[in-house]
Amino acid sequence: MNISDLHIRLIPLIIAVVVxxxxxxxxxxxxxxxxxxxGLGGRSPGRLGSGAAIASNWMSGASFLGMAxxxxxxxxxxxxxxxxxxxxxVLLLILLAGQIRRFGKYTAxxxxxxxxxxxxxxxxxxxxxxxxxxxxxxxxxxxxxILFGWLFGLPYSVAVTFGAVAVISYVVFAGSMGVMKxxxxxxxxxxxxxxxxxxxxxxxxxxxWPLPQFGYGAALSQLSPExxxxxxxxxxxxxxxxxxxxxxTLMVGTAGLPHVLSRFYIVPNIRDARWSVVWGLFFIALxxxxxxxxxxxxxLIEAKSGxxxxxxxxxxxxxMVIITAATQGGLPIWLxxxxxxGGLSAAFSTVAGLLMTGAAxxxxxxxxxxxxxxxxxxxxxxxxKGCTLLLALxxxxxxxxxxxxxxxxxxxxxxLAGNTIFPAFLLGIWWGRANRQGIITGMLLGTxxxxxxxxxxxxVPVVAELFPLTSSALCGAPLVILVxxxxxxxxxxxxxxxxxxxxxxxxxxxx
Numbered sequence: 001m002n003i004s005d006l007h008i009r010l011i012p013l014i015i016a017v018v019v020x021x022x023x024x025x026x027x028x029x030x031x032x033x034x035x036x037x038x039g040l041g042g043r044s045p046g047r048l049g050s051g052a053a054i055a056s057n058w059m060s061g062a063s064f065l066g067m068a069x070x071x072x073x074x075x076x077x078x079x080x081x082x083x084x085x086x087x088x089x090v091l092l093l094i095l096l097a098g099q100i101r102r103f104g105k106y107t108a109x110x111x112x113x114x115x116x117x118x119x120x121x122x123x124x125x126x127x128x129x130x131x132x133x134x135x136x137x138x139x140x141x142x143x144x145x146i147l148f149g150w151l152f153g154l155p156y157s158v159a160v161t162f163g164a165v166a167v168i169s170y171v172v173f174a175g176s177m178g179v180m181k182x183x184x185x186x187x188x189x190x191x192x193x194x195x196x197x198x199x200x201x202x203x204x205x206x207x208x209w210p211l212p213q214f215g216y217g218a219a220l221s222q223l224s225p226e227x228x229x230x231x232x233x234x235x236x237x238x239x240x241x242x243x244x245x246x247x248x249t250l251m252v253g254t255a256g257l258p259h260v261l262s263r264f265y266i267v268p269n270i271r272d273a274r275w276s277v278v279w280g281l282f283f284i285a286l287x288x289x290x291x292x293x294x295x296x297x298x299x300l301i302e303a304k305s306g307x308x309x310x311x312x313x314x315x316x317x318x319x320m321v322i323i324t325a326a327t328q329g330g331l332p333i334w335l336x337x338x339x340x341x342g343g344l345s346a347a348f349s350t351v352a353g354l355l356m357t358g359a360a361x362x363x364x365x366x367x368x369x370x371x372x373x374x375x376x377x378x379x380x381x382x383x384x385k386g387c388t389l390l391l392a393l394x395x396x397x398x399x400x401x402x403x404x405x406x407x408x409x410x411x412x413x414x415x416l417a418g419n420t421i422f423p424a425f426l427l428g429i430w431w432g433r434a435n436r437q438g439i440i441t442g443m444l445l446g447t448x449x450x451x452x453x454x455x456x457x458x459x460v461p462v463v464a465e466l467f468p469l470t471s472s473a474l475c476g477a478p479l480v481i482l483v484x485x486x487x488x489x490x491x492x493x494x495x496x497x498x499x500x501x502x503x504x505x506x507x508x509x510x511x
Contacts, residue, residue: 016151069319069321071296072298075233084251192342205329249473298321298322415470415471423480446476
């Protein structure tokens with residue numbers, strides 16, 4: 001490829017480079033040098049700061065780019081994402097956050113291994129956590145590739161390569177506290193970069209712009225007769241079961257994501273853990289209220305211009321719809337640049353948390369937990385960074401030919417978490433009789449259920465209907481919980497010390 005073939009959007013590129021460079025400098029200034037803090041944390045950033053970090057870590061490419069694209073394609077169906085993802089935090093707040101903090105382990109595999117007194121359960125949990133990180137990261141890499149392609153005018157395959165090098169450089173050089181500090185700045189960038197262009201777009205289109213999250217209702221009313229009535233009708237794009245399955249899967253998957261759960265290990269007490277969730281949910285909602293507006297404005301612009309794409313073309317451009325809406329809506333290029341910088345920030349933030357969570361599982365739970373229990377901190381840190389590169393390479397290879405929309409890829413990771421990690425934590429915290437045999441069986445079954453549709457759906461169609469790849473937890477998670485309970489009841493109970501610890505330390509007092 002010749003330099004003359006590139007069509008670089010200079011102003012947006014400068015804005016994006018400045019933002020990402022500031023993240024890198026802050027990350028380097030808070031670099032962590034011990035593996036016990038790499039991907040795990042060592043100091044508390046406070047309730048508000050932790051909430052902002054949770055929101056930043058959560059505001060992935062799926063939230064910033066993918067959700068608007070999903071609304072653009074499916075209308076009402078996409079509300080399953082909003083309800084599922086936000087409802088998952090409510091579930092997490094009520095059932096798990098405080099108890100996780102009391103239990104006091106560093107990672108999800110740490111909790112599983114200690115609670116069920118089983119190195120095998122810990123290993124399985126670590127492998128599942130790594131798989132979740134890889135799948136989730138693949139969706140983020142797709143978003144990074146799309147944005148780098150737009151900024152540089154590059155083909156997707158070349159753009160995702162450049163983007164992968166950039167994000168890996170940041171993750172390797174910055175440690176966990178660096179990421180935490182950077183994520184607080186990233187959320188500020190996210191909220192400004194997502195809402196400010198939306199306000200300008202709403203004003204330019206003639207709708208109530210001070211609060212475009214409410215003002216787009218008038219546009220929606222105008223869109224229905226001009227575009228298609230089914231865009232606003234419930235279950236026009238799917239059945240009630242499919243909508244409910246996706247909503248439930250995203251909800252329990254949120255409560256089971258390892259990189260979300262790990263946030264509660266570094267806060268000083270249970271109240272801070274709970275308030276971190278509350279603040280995080282508030283910060284998340286600010287952006288979630290805005291994604292439908294971008295989708296509606298994009299559809300309205302198309303309807304008015306008479307250039308509505310066919311379904312195949314719409315699907316191919318859906319993940320880029322916020323940039324398309326901004327450019328076709330006539331926003332200044334500097335505003336579009338701010339929007340692109342926010343999208344990159346969202347993807348970079350999530351990739352940082354996911355890769356380091358996966359690397360922490362490799363170094364802390366597998367290498368130090370099984371292979372070299374007496375390894376030095378320096379050696380464990382080297383392993384963590386090496387695993388970061390290996391995981392990133394695996395993600396990069398998947399993202400070169402992404403299997404679906406950003407939201408669809410992300411949903412598979414949530415389904416795996418909802419079918420495996422969530423039942424393990426739910427039963428591990430709230431049912432003292434759950435034992436190692438039950439939880440190992442449950443996690444293995446949950447993994448099988450998650451991938452049942454591509455494995456068996458061709459031969460047994462009902463499997464694909466009950467356990468769709470992106471939303472298998474509605475039937476899968478209850479099945480896993482039931483099997484875990486049955487296996488636990490017919491096998492020996494867990495050690496008495498564990499049951500006593502749950503009763504006295506986890507449920508017995510407030511701190």
